[in-house]
Amino acid sequence: MCVRFPRLGRLALGLALLVGTLGLGVGPSRAGEEVNVYSTRQAFLIQPLFDAFTERTGIPVNVVFAKEGLIERLRAEGDNSPADLVFTADIGHLTDLVDLDVVQPVSNETLESAIPASFRHPDGKWFGLTLRGRVIYASNERVPPGAVTTYDDLADPRWKGRVCTRRGDHAYQVALLAAMIAEKGEAAARAWLEGVKANLARKPQGNDRAQVKAIKEGQCDLALGNTYYMGKMLEDPEQRAWAEAVTIVFPDQDGAGTHMNLSGVAMTRSAPNRAMAIRLLEFLVSDEAQQMYAEINHEYPIKARVPWSDLLRSWGTFRMDTVDMDAVARHRARALMMVNEVGYNN
Structure with a gap:
């Protein structure tokens, strides 16, 4: 959603x-x-x-x-x-x-x-x-509502040159990939990673907030980030405009649900x-x-x-991925190797 x-x-x-x-x-x-x-x-x-x-x-x-x-x-x-x-x-x-x-x-x-x-x-x-969700940030101006609903969409060739992410070997990115390995297998996870790499607008860099800033500045249209960064940006007068330039997309609501770290x-x-x-x-x-x-x-x-904060409630309810985090942990080493094998950061 x-x-x-x-x-x-x-x-x-x-x-x-x-x-x-x-x-x-x-x-x-x-x-x-x-x-x-x-x-x-x-x-x-x-x-x-x-x-x-x-x-x-x-x-x-x-x-x-x-x-x-x-x-x-x-x-x-x-x-x-x-x-x-x-x-x-x-x-x-x-x-x-x-x-x-x-x-x-x-x-x-x-x-x-x-x-x-x-x-x-x-x-x-x-x-x-x-818990924090690993969500998709989408440009309010350049990504129509409903155009992106899944993590797989980030690997779709129609978004070539329009995706920004932080480095693939960052812990948040590795955890998401490890969850994909746990749920879909190595072949599917690797294909997704290669697809996202092919769609990158720039070399992976910066933190999650930097991806939202890049969307605001028109460098890309889609990015991955943790939900709580949206709250932090909205609290910061210098970053509020970044946050207001994007839509939060909770991926895979018709599937496994949004990845939670x-x-x-x-x-x-x-x-x-x-x-x-x-x-x-x-x-x-x-x-x-x-x-x-x-x-x-x-x-x-x-x-x-336990009640969510008003801000979290304003983003709506969503289905959370319930993959066992211990299983995610077991696949982290393979996920990191995969990032290096495909040269994601190059």
Whole structure:
């Protein structure tokens, strides 16, 4: 459908001091009376949730925010890490945590009843917290309503020279391709990727917002992007015009549904404050916290029946792809190889 519009080994200690010089660090508190978080998600996205948890429980949440290097830091710290939980976006980053053996399983009835099985690790090694759709952005001026309804349409030769995307090896693109492999097989996924490449208006570049900007400037007419970026652009006076130049298309409504990726959390292998960390996890899947996520981040609650924000509702309801995210994770390596084989970024 379319919608307009501080117990550290020597190496770990060195890393901690390095990050500390960047203004990052975990505040002091007695073990068992705090939760220590490493997060690749920006502070403004999740800090309000931690503040709400602390207000209701009295349990402080100490946070290290960093875009890069937190997984490597966890691996270096090993069993001496002060971190209890790791927050990150995209199934790829969650899978990396599992593959590097820096997280532990959690079995918890509250989490398992709130989060659909397809959006959590089968052994409880990570849990999805919010959802975002990988949608098509279409020019309001140059793409007639209903002209594009599926991901396959992006590979149709009639759109040659009219499609923009970010790099094919970016985690969001890899996850979408991995989902296609899981659902349609490698041959179909490769044919789609080659078709999209043939239709590109320019070399893959920029982030999701940059694709919308390119549509506004007439460089292309169609692009892929995550839903929450639309909300972020509408909030930014300098980017609002970009957002208003496109229509959101939720693909494959007569098929598998729109591909959904997630933000999520995992319990670290060390987790010195495990009991308190589980309390935070339970709070994050409460109706209150899930609704806060939707309002602040323009993401879809992972818990069913939690109301969407007004903005999300304005885009309309749609069918979500329910492919198991663990299956997507298993196909990521092949998807990345496929991107390189077809020379998508060249």
